[in-house]
Amino acid sequence: MKTALVTGAAAGIGKACAMRLAKNGVAVGVxxxxxxxxxxxxxxxxxxxGKAVALTANIADRTEVRHAVGKLRDHFGPITIVVNNAGIANFIPFEDLTDKDWDIMFEINTKGTFIVTQEVLQDMKAAGWGRIINISSSSAQTGSKEQVHYSAxxxxxxxxxxxxxxxxGPYGITVNNIPPGAVMNTIMSEANKDRFRMSMDQLTKMIPxxxxxxxxxxxxACAWLASEESSYITGQTIGVNGGRVVS
Structure with missing residues (x-):
């Protein structure tokens, strides 16, 4: 049985990824x-x-991440799949951004992804097999005028x-990313429709x-990238966006 770590897995995309991997017979650190x-x-x-264990950590804190990773190893063994889903997002006009706004966004979204990946990498190298799946954002592909810090x-x-x-790649480890587009969650909610300057109906009409x-x-898509079937796919951006962004 393979073991996966899914970050930001308490709800939304992370929870769905954890549930799907578990359904496929993977032991999951939530x-x-x-x-x-x-x-x-x-x-x-x-x-x-399925099999799973609950874990808690601020992904930007290496000590906390190392402790959580150790707990997962103790439960299910070496970690060879990681889904870097945890992140934050908000809407702030560029001229109103503070240094703190910028730093926190990169601390979690970018540094956190770096730390988590580095902390599980030894297991993948030892196994000669690994799957790293990063959840990015279609905003990084298209830009988002009130999310310069987030998109960056x-x-x-x-x-x-x-x-x-x-x-x-030489270690048998593939690394891919999924930039979701218009997925209904806390950010993409009816409550935030004013930020998009359109209703959900209008947004839906823009999606092919x-x-x-x-x-x-x-x-x-995450489950596929974590499987043997995707072994010849690495370094790719797998857009799951209903055609909002095409490549």
Whole structure:
């Protein structure tokens, strides 16, 4: 049985990825800041016959991450799949951005991804097999006028993916990223429609497939990238966006 670490897994895309990997027979470390919510996800996984353990850590704190990774290893053994999903996002006009706004965004979205990946890498190298799946953002591809700091931090994740794929390919490790587009979650909610200057109906009409995404859309792609079937795919940006961004 393979073991995966999924960050930001208490809800939304992260939870969906954790549930899907567990369904596929992978033991999952469900990591988030909220341990109680992680425990709820673990209960759902176990109720469906899967294996999981709840973990908590600030992904930008190496000591906390190392402790969580050690706990996961103790439960299920070496970690050979990581889904770097944890992140933050908000809307701030560029001229109103502070140094603190900028630093926090990169601290979590970019440095956190770096730390988590580095802390599990030894297991993948030892196994001669690994899957690193980074959840970026379609905003990094298109830009977002009130999310300059967010788009830049996720653009760095895409660049990190490309470089790591070259560095780690010889070890049997693939590295890819998924930039979700218009997936209904806390950010892409009706409550935030004013930030997009349009209603959800208007947004949906802009998407070629005629609907916004759901977390399972991302989880499906994640599960494929974590499988043997994707062994010849690395360094790629796998857009799951209903055609909002084409390449």
């Amino acid at each position: 990591l988030d800041l909220n341990l109680e919510e992680c425990q709820t996800v673990v209960q759902e996984i176990e109720a469906s016959g 931090s996720k653009g760095a994740v895409i660049a990190m993916t490309k470089s790591l794929s070259q560095a780690l 497939v005629g609907r916004t995404g759901v977390a399972d859309d991302i989880a499906n």
